[in-house]
Amino acid sequence: GSTSEVFRFIAEEEPLLMLHLGNFHYRDISTNDLEARLRAVAMVLNSEKQRAMYATMALVYMWDDHDWLGPTSGAHSETEVAGRATALISYQLAFPSYPLALAPEEYTEEENAGSIKTPEALPPYH
Secondary structure (H helix, E strand, O other), rough: OOOHHHHHHHHHHOOOEEEEEOOOOOOOOOOOOOHHHHHHHHHHHHOOHHHHHHHEEEEEOOHHHHHHHHOOOOOOOOOHHHHHHHHHHHHHOOOOOOOOOOOHHHOOOOOOOOOOOOOOOOOOOO
16 A cells, blocks of 8 residues: 555544545456455555554545456456456445445445535446
8 A cells, every 4th residue: 555645644634534536456456356355455454654544534435447347447258247246345345335225337325524415426337
């Protein structure tokens, strides 16, 4: 995980939450290796400066290409279809959230934080 000083500066501002818009890690795991996905998240959370920051605030997290299947994924091959299911399982295990009722390609989440409201629906990841 990154050791940038930016994490210390963010924590010093004492924000209500961290709205992480994806690319939590850059491991680009395209297979159904659940342990590899959980290790990638643990690598970030165990990075000293990031761990200190995340311990001081709530985290609202949305995955992006590197967290999901990698930057060149289209989720069409059998490997990527299996990887998609495993990515969703790892997301549920690593990041507490409400139960997910939709299929991975249909997933949306709406959060309210003060006057900030995320989009009601996000386009499916392709």
